[in-house]
Amino acid sequence: xxxxxxxxxxxxxxxxxxxxxxxxxxxxxxxxxxxxxxxxxxxxxxxxxxxxxxxxxxxxxxxxxxxxxxxxxxxxxxxxxxxxxxxxxxxxxxxxxxxxxxxxxxxxxxxxxxxxxxxxxxxxxxxxxxxxxxxxxxxxxxxxxxxxxxxxxxxxxxxxxxxxxxxxxxxxxxxxxxxxxxxxxxxxxxxxxxxxxxxxxxxxxxxxxxxxxxxxxxxxxxxxxxxxxxxxxxxxxxxxxxxxxxxxxxxxxxxxxxxxxxxxxxxxxxxxxxxxxxxxxxxxxxxxxxxxxxxxxxxxxxxxxxxxxxxxxxxxxxxxxxxxxxxxxxxxxxxxxxxxxx
Numbered sequence: 001x002x003x004x005x006x007x008x009x010x011x012x013x014x015x016x017x018x019x020x021x022x023x024x025x026x027x028x029x030x031x032x033x034x035x036x037x038x039x040x041x042x043x044x045x046x047x048x049x050x051x052x053x054x055x056x057x058x059x060x061x062x063x064x065x066x067x068x069x070x071x072x073x074x075x076x077x078x079x080x081x082x083x084x085x086x087x088x089x090x091x092x093x094x095x096x097x098x099x100x101x102x103x104x105x106x107x108x109x110x111x112x113x114x115x116x117x118x119x120x121x122x123x124x125x126x127x128x129x130x131x132x133x134x135x136x137x138x139x140x141x142x143x144x145x146x147x148x149x150x151x152x153x154x155x156x157x158x159x160x161x162x163x164x165x166x167x168x169x170x171x172x173x174x175x176x177x178x179x180x181x182x183x184x185x186x187x188x189x190x191x192x193x194x195x196x197x198x199x200x201x202x203x204x205x206x207x208x209x210x211x212x213x214x215x216x217x218x219x220x221x222x223x224x225x226x227x228x229x230x231x232x233x234x235x236x237x238x239x240x241x242x243x244x245x246x247x248x249x250x251x252x253x254x255x256x257x258x259x260x261x262x263x264x265x266x267x268x269x270x271x272x273x274x275x276x277x278x279x280x281x282x283x284x285x286x287x288x289x290x291x292x293x294x295x296x297x298x299x300x301x302x303x304x305x306x307x308x309x310x311x312x313x314x315x316x317x318x319x320x321x322x323x324x325x326x327x328x329x330x331x332x333x334x335x336x337x338x339x340x341x342x
Contacts, residue, residue, distance in 0.1 A: 010102040010329070011092065011128075012322030013085070014139070015119065017070045018161025018184060018289065020050075020084070021316065022092055023323030029316060030092050035161075037084050038066045049087045058204045072181040073108035073136075073163035075118045086126035102329075103128035104336065106139040106322045108163045110179025116337070133337040134325060136160070136318055137167030137177060140287040143321030144311045148172055148335070153275030154282055157264055157300070158318065159290025161185050164260050166267040168275055172334055176270045178263045184289050186256040187212050194252030199242050201231040212293075215249040218257050219295025257296070261303045268304060283307030287317035 012023040015035070022031040033050030040047050042063045048056060057066045069081035089101070103123045107116060116133050123131035137156050138148065146154040149172045158165040161184045167177040188208040195201050195208075203211075207229060214227055224246040233240040264284065271279065283306050286297060291314035301308045311317055325332045 009093075010104075010326045011089070012104040012106070012134075012319060012326045013088075013123075014106045014136075014319035014322060015070065015075075015081075015085070015122075016160055016318075017068070017073050017163070019315075020088060021319035022088055023319050023326065024092055025323075025326050028323070029319060031088055032315075033088070035070055035084065036066055036068055037080050038064055039080065040064055046083055046087070049084055054206075057206060071162060073160065073179075073183075074111060074115050075122060078118050078122065081118075082122045082125040085122050089126050089128070100127060100129040102130045102132070102326070104132045104134055104322045104325050106134050106136045106318050108160075108179050109135045109137055109165055109167060109174065109177045110163070110181075132325075132333075134322055134335065135165075135167075135174060135177075135337065136163075137165040138169060138174060138335050139319075139321035139325070140165070140317040141167070141169050141285070141321065142324050142332070142335070143317035143319070144285050144287055146285060152282065153271070153278035155267070155271075155279050155284045157260075157284055157286050157288075157291075159183055159260060159286070159288040159293075159296075160318075161289060164263060164288075164290065166263050168267060168271050168279070170275055170278075175272065175275060176267055178267045180259060180263045182256045182259045182263075184209075184212070186259075187216065187253045187290070187293070190256055191249060191252045194248070195229070195231065195242075195244070196234065198248070199244075200234040201229070201240060201242055202234055203229065203231040207231065211244065211249060212253070215244065215246040216253065216293050217246050217250050217295045218253070218293050219298045220250070221246055221295075253293075257293075257299065260290070260296075261300060264300060264304060280306060283309055286310040287314045289315050 010025040014021040034054040036053040038048040038053040069077040075081045120131045140158040141156045164180040168175045191208040297308040
């Protein structure tokens with residue numbers, strides 16, 4: 001066993017708005033939990049983190065709040081994010097006193113220098129000895145097995161919880177990118193707004209997410225499935241059940257879906273002609289949780305006229321790509337963002 005193994009195995013973290021995934025060198029993905037922290041406001045102590053904290057959303061007493069420290073792919077609650085990251089690192093490393101791993105963290109391509117410093121600060125405070133930043137579309141492309149180092153254009157669309165990343169990659173770098181603060185959360189919000197307006201029913205976040213998973217389609221279906229949903233009646237204030245169809249859900253999420261398609265078309269417009277020629281052959285690769293929205297590939301194919309491929313495990317593309325950077329650090333360290341000049 002080397003001294004570095006004793007210090008702690010190197011890790012890659014996909015610090016997502018909805019979920020945080022951790023990859024450990026030589027072990028693979030060891031943790032996949034919601035990015036939620038339950039905090040006791042009286043004692044300022046953490047009550048629960050991850051899956052346990054997510055169960056508490058909308059169900060806590062007044063002095064316990066369930067916080068999501070990231071919004072739109074950006075850390076909004078730095079202290080809470082640090083505590084969450086520390087908790088996950090310590091959960092992975094049982095010998096917490098020696099755990100000082102090198103850390104590769106994936107962030108959206110549109111993050112500012114200040115936001116990147118916040119991520120690094122969270123990593124160092126959580127016990128890492130060195131923190132590297134990797135842009136999410138690059139991580140997703142590596143995780144999807146695209147030839148990122150070759151002189152050929154590859155296009156990746158990574159739809160996460162808070163952001164959608166569209167990027168054209170060639171020769172180990174991002175040629176053109178669009179970072180859109182629209183993702184799975186916006187789809188949930190759109191469903192909540194629609195049901196409130198059309199049915200005078202107030203839904204919780206978790207219910208909206210369940211509806212999206214069960215009835216979410218971006219393309220019309222021959223046989224539109226239906227489901228019963230429960231919420232609070234805005235008029236009487238009492239619990240009520242209504243039946244909603246997949247067609248209504250499609251109508252509800254049309255705006256954010258259109259925004260994602262628009263971002264893809266804009267990125268294609270900005271693409272150099274040589275690479276655009278490559279993309280006609282290689283097509284567009286869909287990753288991220290949003291890629292699971294049924295019919296999205298058909299909508300994108302219709303809008304762009306290009307072949308669309310959804311990766312086998314879209315939820316894990318970013319963390320697998322970040323993990324490859326940890327496993328093959330010497331070969332892939334060129335794709336990591338350089339340290340900003342002081």
